[in-house]
Amino acid sequence: MCLGIPGQIIEITDKDNLIAKVDVSGVKRPVNIACIVNDEHPVENCINDWVLVHVGFAMSRIDEEEAKKTLTLLNELGEIQEEIAAMNASQVILEN
Amino acid sequence: MKYVDEFRDPIKAKALFNEIHALKDKIKRVDNKPLQLMEFCGGHTHTIFRYGIEQMLPDWIELVHGPGCPVCVLPMGRVDDCVTLAERPDVIFTTFGDAMRVPGSKKSLLQAKADGADIRMVYSPLDALELARKNLDRQVIFFALGFETTMPSTALTVLQAESEGIENFSLFCNHITTVPTIKAILDSPDMQIDGFLAPGHVSMVVGEKPFEFVAETYDKPIVVTGFEPLDILQSIWMVLKQLAENRCEVENQYARIVAATGNPPGLDAISKVFELREFFEWRGLGSIDHSGVKMREHFSGFDAERKFSVPNIKIADPKSCQCGEVLKGVIRPWECKVFGSSCTPEIPMGALMVSTEGACAAYYNFGNLPELLAKRKQKKLNNDTEESAA
Structure with missing residues (x-):
């Protein structure tokens, strides 16, 4: 929960509500980007940003190298599998 | 140093270990006892164990693993409250998976689910909100737990629910706060912590300033720390260096993620939705003043504690459990x-x-x-x- 997981913003799906589609290790899911948007970095500029995603919210912009390092760490801690499983399980609930 | 080769940069890791060893005689220790450094955050604890950092440190340094795992400090009474809410026939109870197996006095959420309660594990509070949109005839409750790291997510979800006028969504708010907890640890007579590693992602939200009291009032060094094994080693070295030089400051080892001012939009959402509770009950630590938040009056329609009756009974931990x-x-x-x-x-x-x-x-x-x-x-x-x- 506290480590978060890196992902890359691929599309802004709901500009008014600041929702983007983010690719997290191959899983694409809606993520709220309110915490990484400001006057200097408006919504339009967020595409392709690497972000640290905590429970569906992008909490920090990171560079690609940091993203890769963090993914390696999460993999070694066994947490990447847990996060991805949680995301997938959540999507199944929503589709039903 | 059986694990040192696993570090992403073994040369740097070895250099840091050497630097740490070299500080031994420069730090005053009471009665030659080991120094106790506390990593507050459960994420740090996990890294420390996975990479065997504790075994690699010299015997004059002891790591104390702090209470910064929200699931671990959840008292049984609150789990019972969750079960009570979840067993209401009109409720879909949603939670992060971590909380499912925490024992209550009668059962865990996992057991309640097996007994027929509609409990669903979700990845995000946003997913709980989506369930509310799709099940207008049911009350969807999200079990909000975690430190400041997860508070912006639940606060923003409530603000979203309000703006859409979704009335069947509420939070069972059990968020806890870091600063009053560190203060309680510092005030506790049976604890003698010499320095702290501050939680990286809590700091990402709240910034550095809230930790200044540790250095200023309690004269203890504190270093905001990342989650890589090298981050942790470097922070341990930074704390020791402060001790050796008789300095007490908030230093930021994790500046690549943590801004000194934290995350303004996140903090803004938190202060809109939440206010401090007078006290919050922790498993193992007892009651700590101002260590939790509740929802502001304005959001009472989204507050499961106000909307439903919650027993809120205090249950003592099992006697044999320490x-x-x-x-x-x-x-x-x-x-x-x-x-x-x-x-x-x-x-x-x-x-x-x-x-x-x-x-x-x-x-x-x-x-x-x-x-x-x-x-x-x-x-x-x-x-x-x-x-x-x-």
Whole structure:
């Protein structure tokens, strides 16, 4: 929960509500980007940003190298599998 | 140094270990006792165990694994409240997966689900909100837990629910706060912490300023720390360096993620939705003033505590369970009477065994179990001998 997981913003799906589609290790899911948007970095500029995603919210912009390092760490801690499983399980609930 | 080659940069890791060793004679220690450094955050605890950092440190440094795992400090009474809410026929109860196996006084959420309650694990509070949109005839409650790291997410979800006028969504708010908890630790008479590693992602939200009191009022060094093994080593070195130079400051080792001012939009959402509780009850630590938040009056329609009746009964931890002493660093996890016997990750009795971020689960999974149990037996023999001699 506290480590978060890196992902890359691929599309802004709901500009008014600041929702983007983010690719997290191959899983694409809606993520709220309110915490990484400001006057200097408006919504339009967020595409392709690497972000640290905590429970569906992008909490920090990171560079690609940091993203890769963090993914390696999460993999070694066994947490990447847990996060991805949680995301997938959540999507199944929503589709039903 | 059996694990050092696993560090992403073994040369840097070795250099840091050498620097740490070299500081030994520059730091004053009371009665030659080991220095106690506390990593507050469960994420740090997990990294420390996974990479064997503790075993690699010299014996004059002891790491105390702090209470920063929200699942681990959840008292049984609150789990009972969750079960009560979840068993209402009109409710869909949603939670992060971590909380499912935490024991309540009668059952865990997992058992309640097996007994027929509609409990669903979600990845995000946003998913709980989506369930509310799709099930207008049901009340969807999200179990909001976690430190400041997860507070912006639940606050923003409530603000979204309000703006859409979704009335069947509410939070069961059990968020806890870091700063009052560190203060309680510093005020506790049986704890002698010499320095702190501050939680990286809590700091990402709240910034550096809230930790200044640790240095200014309590004269202890504190370093905001990242989650890589090298981050942790470097922060330990930074804390020791402050001690050696008689400095007490907030330093930021994790500046690549943590801005000094934190995350303004996140903080803004938190202060809109939440306010401090007078006190919050922790498993093992008891009641700590201002260590939790509740929802502001304005959001009472989204507050499960106000919308439904919640028993809110205080339940004492099982007597044989010593989570509290472990959380305070009074005993090591393997010294607990039930560690590895009646309390295991498969059937946890205490919360520190439930989460992979809990100190007991970490010792169980990454430590040498037979060796630890033998050590406990030896320690008990020594204590018994001492007692009969006295």
